[in-house]
Amino acid sequence: MPPYLSGNLIIGQSGGATAVINASLVGAVQAALTDKHITGIYGMRHGIEGLLKEDLLDLRQQPSSLWPQLLETPSAALGSCRYKLKDHDLERTIDILRRYNVRFMLYIGGNDSADTAHRLAQAAQQQHYELSILSVPKTIDNDLPLTDHCPGYGSAARFIAQATIDSTLNTTSIPWHYPVKVIETMGRDAGWLTAAAALGKRSELDPPHLLLLPEQPFQQERFLTEIEAIYRRIGYVIIVAAETIRDEKGVALGAVGQTGVDAFQHPLLSGAAQYLVDLVKRELGLRARFDKPGDLQRMASANISLTDRDEAYRVGYNGVQALLEGANDKMVTLLRQPDDVYHCTTGLADLTAVANVQRLLPDTYLNAEKTMVTQAFYDYALxxxxxxxQQPARLEMTRIR
Incomplete structure (x- = not known):
């Protein structure tokens, strides 16, 4: 496709919303508003489902005062979806884009959204319609390949790290009341978010004391032995567990609470934390409870990382620039530069190498027991x-004699 084709731009948001996904939308819109080759700027209501229903917004008609406010607003302002395109949807989708003279498309999302963007790019080529499509990365799971990290992860990681510190303060205030606590994180198959719980850890006493990652099979006897040893040494135990941890047979601990699958056949699980709490009570006789932040880890505006928000804006803004230069069937990536001061530039990766591919937490980021992170992970994630x-203040334990 020749660069600088003129036409309309359409933008969609898909998958689980994050604290900074709107920053990518704002970046894309503000880049498009300044370029003469983009005439209309449309937004899909609820992702590709909205496009199929022709439920579109004219983003040029939004007041200019909206965009700075939206930059700081969590969740998906356009609305999101989890819809897997069926084969018969492809021709209809391209027909709709043709009718609205859409020549540029940005789809903001994770692995499954990359698959949607890739299939549409292929369908447009097969139907001989000049259309440039790019995927803009977004996922708290941080599991997209070929990018240093994913927008959305930094803010969710910050939330989990701070929540682990704060929740532990309740345990340490009266440790004999509930000496074992399980904090359950999101994360389908990759342990990036669970690992982030350790970013506030400075010593053996600091939480968490044990990480349970989806990449590592859960071994019940080993788990109980570790819990008992930590309890005897410290007096309480903080465990951070992914919601999708599985036993050695590959069965999710939360399978008892499984409520089906989503459109991409990913299981909808619940119950891992409850399972672990019940196990500790039954086998060790220790009182235990769990915290389950749920959607808060994706949506907490108070824990937005400004680094994360700035990078989310940049991948949206640079995505539009790449479209105007003729890029197609690719995902915008973040490339960490080897400088003393952290910063990233953007690049592009082929969607064929991204769609439906997961990047798991590497072993180099974990200790030999695979229960805690290494310095390499701190260097990567901090x-x-x-x-x-925010680290808690502690009283000096100087008692009156």
Whole structure:
């Protein structure tokens, strides 16, 4: 496709919303508003489902005062979806884009959204319609390949790290009441978010004391032995577990609470934390409870990483620039530069190498027991969460004699 084709731009948001997904939308819109080759700027209501229903917004008609406010607003302003395109949807989708003279498309999302963008790019080529499509990365799971990290992860990681610190303060105030606590994180198959719980850890006493990652099979006897040993040494235990941890047979601990699958056949699980709490009570006789932040880890505006927000804006803005230069069937990537001061530039990766591919937490980021992170993970993740975490003050234990 020749660069600088003129026409309309359409933007969609898909998958689980994040604290900074709107920053990518704002970046894309503000880039498009300044370029003469883009005439209309349309937004899909609820992603590709909205496009199929022709439920579109004219983003040029939004007041200019909206965009700075939206930059700081969590969740998906356009609305999101989890819809897997069926084969018969493809021709209809291209017909709709043709009718609205859409020549540029940005789809903001994760692995499944990359698959949607790739299939549409192929369908447009097969139907001989000049259309440039790019995927803009977004996922708290941080599991997209070929990018240093994913917008959305830094803010969710910051939330989990701070929540682990704060929740532990309740345990340490009266440790004999509930000496074992499980904090359950999101994360389908990759342990990036669970690992982030350790970003506030400075010593053996600091939480978490044990990480349970989806990449590592859960071994019940080993788990119980570790819990008992930590309890005897410290007096309480903080465990951070992914919602999708599985036993050695590959069965999710939360399978008892499974409520089906989504459109992409990913299981909808719940119950891992409850399972672990029940196990500790039954086998060790220790009182235990769990915290389950749920959507808060994706949506907490108070824990937005400014680094994350700035990068989310940049991938949206640079995505539009790449479209105007003729890029197609690719995902915008973040490339960490080997400088003393952290910063990233953007690049492009082929969607054929991104769609439906997951990048798991590498072994180099974990200790030999695969239960805690290494310094390499701190070096990787700390720059992504922005300003330092708030560490608690502690009284000096000087007692009156």
């Amino acid at each position: 720059p992504l969460i922005g300003s330092p975490l």
